[in-house]
Amino acid sequence: MTRPTARVLALLEILQAGGTRTAADLAQRLGVDERTVRRYVEHLVDLGVPVESVRGRYGGIHLVPGYRMPPLMLTEDEALAVVLGLVGSRRDGSTSRSAGTGGLPGASTVALESATAKVLRVLPKTLARRLDALLTGVQLTAPTGEPTAVQADHLLVVAEAARDRRPVALEYTDSQGRRSSRTVHPYGVVAHSGRWYVTAADPAAPGVRTFRVDRIAALTTLPGSFEVPEGFDPVGALLQAVAGAPRRHAVRLRVQAPADAVRGMFPAGIATPDGTDDEGWTRVVIQVERLDWVPTVLAAVPVPFVVDGPEELWSLLQALAARLTAAAPATVQAASPSAHPSSSPSAPPAAEAAPAADV
Structure with a gap:
């Protein structure tokens, strides 16, 4: 909405409050000069709004008595x-x-x-x-x-x-x-x-x-x-419920952090933490239809974690690791240790079912 149009509507709202207003008063309230106020009044009259301008010592601008804006007719x-x-x-x-x-x-x-x-x-x-x-x-x-x-x-x-x-x-x-x-x-x-x-x-x-x-x-x-x-x-x-709804792949991992902290490490609605063991590792299940975007999500996890499955995810993790390694200088690449995902410990039991969700 343009500013002149907004001010015309603001003028109408002031007038609907009742009473007679001077052009000077309206100009001050709208932040314009009196000539502009009269132009806005003409706009309202052109739209069929019955605005009257009364001359004289006690004159001013007002709506015709009894006039009310009709209800806003929206479906x-x-x-x-x-x-x-x-x-x-x-x-x-x-x-x-x-x-x-x-x-x-x-x-x-x-x-x-x-x-x-x-x-x-x-x-x-x-x-x-x-x-x-x-x-x-x-x-x-x-x-x-x-x-x-x-x-x-x-x-x-x-x-x-x-x-x-x-x-x-x-x-x-x-x-x-x-x-x-x-x-x-x-x-x-x-x-x-x-x-x-x-x-x-x-x-x-x-x-x-x-x-x-x-x-x-x-x-x-x-x-x-x-x-x-x-x-x-x-x-x-x-x-x-959304995080626990069954999908094509169930990504299982363990994260070295309490369950409450783990929830904030993933986008809302994708991860289900399932308890923390005595050594401080929290089991997490992520239900997904596709695995291709999961490595980038895991790369943002700020604490140590272990991916226990599915095996199809491991090659995607290796591919992302290779891309990131290739982006570093050659001297850094030579000094960087590598580990194969298959060396991860055995997978923990799957998380308990979340409340039923129809997603």
Whole structure:
């Protein structure tokens, strides 16, 4: 939005507060001269907004009495797109698990919060209430990833149910194409890597489960209520579930550091630490579809570690080691020791299963 257009809208907002304002007062508030204020008034009149200019000692500029801006007519998808754009812009590096947000340049937190409030204020009440539930309840992780299309009303209904602690009935299709009907208690909504998830308890199955909102075929809010376990962390539950979801390859390694420290050594949602032994080594499992990117992730681990499998990974590690060695001066290469990955100790048992995730 250009600055003149923004100031025309700012003028309209001032006038909607009521009363008659002098051109000098408006000029001071908008940071322009009085001639520019009169030009902005002409713009509003051209747009059909009934602005009157009254001459004389007690004159000034005001809206015709009784005039109100009509409700902002947005579909649920349009309103969701606008508000989520504002949500993404207000994320910053201080937000838990949300570094690298790519927000609007130069937009302050106060301005973004104000813009969000204004959008909600002029939307129909039902839609505004649902969007507010999503805004106040959603948690985000990083990286954002390529967005996956989601049905707006499903996302808004499940966010509202999570806020109000209401059970919901789902018609759900999982990653294997299996369709099921179930009743769940939504604990929270999380945006992760471009996808929307709901973490929920299923009374028919133990533990907390995660569901992708874009795989919900039908959704109904049910009567009743439930309690969320004290201290429950929807983001932590999702990341643990995503990391433990079975994939083509299970990379097994041991890292010489406590489990809490190991979690911070890997990108969110890819590694599952599984306890630390008496010598300070933590077993880790990384579930992946492809192995080609794993060596670069392991190269960033700042403490000693041992890769126990799979064997297909070892040649990729050797290739990366050779490339890095070749980049060093010849004198350094000659002095560098080398070790074959196959000399690693036997693999530890696989990690225990994480909460079920449909990723």
